[in-house]
Each structure stands twice: as C-alpha cells, then as structure tokens.
Amino acid sequence: GRFRRGGAGTRGGSAMAAGRSPPTFLLLGAAGGGKSLLVRPGGPGRARGGRGARPHPAVPVPVPVPQVGTNLTDLRLPRRVTVRELGGCMGPIWPSYYSECSALLFVVDASNPTQLSSSCIQLLSVLSAAPLASVPVLVLFNKIDLPCYMSLVEMKSLFRMQDVVACATQPITMLETSARDGTGLAEVLQWLRSALREPC
Numbered sequence: 480g481r482f483r484r485g486g487a488g489t490r491g492g493s494a495m496a497a498g499r500s501p502p503t504f505l506l507l508g509a510a511g512g513g514k515s516l517l518v519r520p521g522g523p524g525r526a527r528g529g530r531g532a533r534p535h536p537a538v539p540v541p542v543p544v545p546q547v548g549t550n551l552t553d554l555r556l557p558r559r560v561t562v563r564e565l566g567g568c569m570g571p572i573w574p575s576y577y578s579e580c581s582a583l584l585f586v587v588d589a590s591n592p593t594q595l596s597s598s599c600i601q602l603l604s605v606l607s608a609a610p611l612a613s614v615p616v617l618v619l620f621n622k623i624d625l626p627c628y629m630s631l632v633e634m635k636s637l638f639r640m641q642d643v644v645a646c647a648t649q650p651i652t653m654l655e656t657s658a659r660d661g662t663g664l665a666e667v668l669q670w671l672r673s674a675l676r677e678p679c
C-alpha cells in the first residue's frame with residue numbers, strides 16, 4: 480500500500496495461506512481516521528512526501544466508505560508482515576483479533592476535535608486488553624495536511640498522553656502523519672521495521 484506492499488489486500492478475506500503465517504499488525508481507530516488510505520496501494524500523493532505536498536490533480540480523491548469487514552494487506556519490510564485493518568464501526572468485535580496481534584497501529588483523526596474523546600476512550604480500552612499487554616503501539620495523529628489539524632503537542636495534552644503512557648504496559652510511540660500527502664509515512668515504515676525486530 481502506501482508502504483510498498485507485497486500482496487493483494489482482501490476485504491473480508493481469510494487468514495494467511497497454510498504454512499507459517501507472518502506476524503499480524505492490527506490497524507485500528509475510529510471511522511474515517513484514514514486507516515484505509517494509509518494502506519491503500521498507490522494512493523494520491525504516494526511517496527511524494529513533505530507537508531503541504533498536494534495530491535496529483537489527475538488522481539481522484541477517494542469517496543470515504545465506512546469499512547465493514549476486515550482488510551488484509553501484505554507488506555515486505557523486507558520481512559513479511561500482514562496488516563489487518565478493522566473498520567471503526569467494527570469496534571465491538573476488535574477484541575476477537577487481539578490474540579493474533581504482534582503490534583498495534585491506532586489512527587486518530589487530528590483534524591476532528593469532536594471525535595477526540597471517543598478515540599481516547601477507545602485507545603484506553605485497547606491498551607487495557609490483556610492480549611495486547613506487551614505489544615508495541617504506534618499512535619498516528621493523521622490528516623495533518625488539513626489546515627485545522629491539532630498539533631502533536633495539543634493532541635498529547637488533550638489525550639493526557641503522559642498519563643496514558645505512564646499507565647500503559649506497552650511501549651507507545653506517537654507520530655504525526657498525512658495519508659494524503661505522505662508526511663510521516665517514512666517514520667511509520669521505520670517503526671514497523673523496528674516492531675518486527677522485537678520478539679513477537
């Protein structure tokens with residue numbers, strides 16, 4: 480996807496083929512945060528990088544479709560990893576996927592203040608889930624290309640991130656991203672690679 484993927488994503492698809500399955504990273508967050516665009520192959524502005532970069536005018540901006548089901552994306556970093564995206568509206572069944580999770584990416588829409596408190600509660604609930612007690616966690620504050628986005632400093636304060644990090648059993652990393660123009664995606668890749676190196 481945006482992270483150079485090695486296989487086709489399947490909506491509602493089954494788990495990996497027979498044999499030793501690659502580790503699975505879960506991609507969670509409230510509806511509309513940008514999870515699908517993050518893993519979408521060849522999305523607008525891909526790899527063009529840099530804040531302020533604009534999507535190519537010839538590339539249509541995708542119409543948001545709230546995801547029902549799960550989307551599997553194979554990445555090669557170069558070690559193979561499967562990213563399982565679960566739509567925001569599937570929150571109630573996220574826990575059924577926790578036991579297969581080796582690392583967690585949690586996407587927050589930094590341009591949507593009305594969704595902040597529910598995102599924070601969702602994050603706290605995910606962090607307190609026993610099967611996820613020791614997985615590395617990456618919180619992505621996405622959509623920072625929008626003029627109204629809240630900065631990392633503001634988000635950290637609104638999320639009380641210091642307290643969240645202090646109470647969490649997981650190592651938590653935070654990054655600002657734009658799935659639209661590619662800002663921060665190189666750092667996300669770097670994080671994914673380092674998470675793969677940790678014993679899963």
Ligand SMILES: Nc1nc2c(ncn2[C@@H]2O[C@H](COP(=O)(O)OP(=O)(O)OP(=O)(O)O)[C@@H](O)[C@H]2O)c(=O)[nH]1
Binds near residue numbers: 515517547621
């Ligand atoms: N400006 C801007 N728009 C974004 C960004 N990321 C996603 N979007 C847009 O936000 C809308 C929702 O994005 P999706 O990727 O569908 O969000 P999602 O988290 O997968 O949503 P669900 O599947 O409902 O959970 C789409 O119109 C995207 O094009 C971003 O970084 N910047």
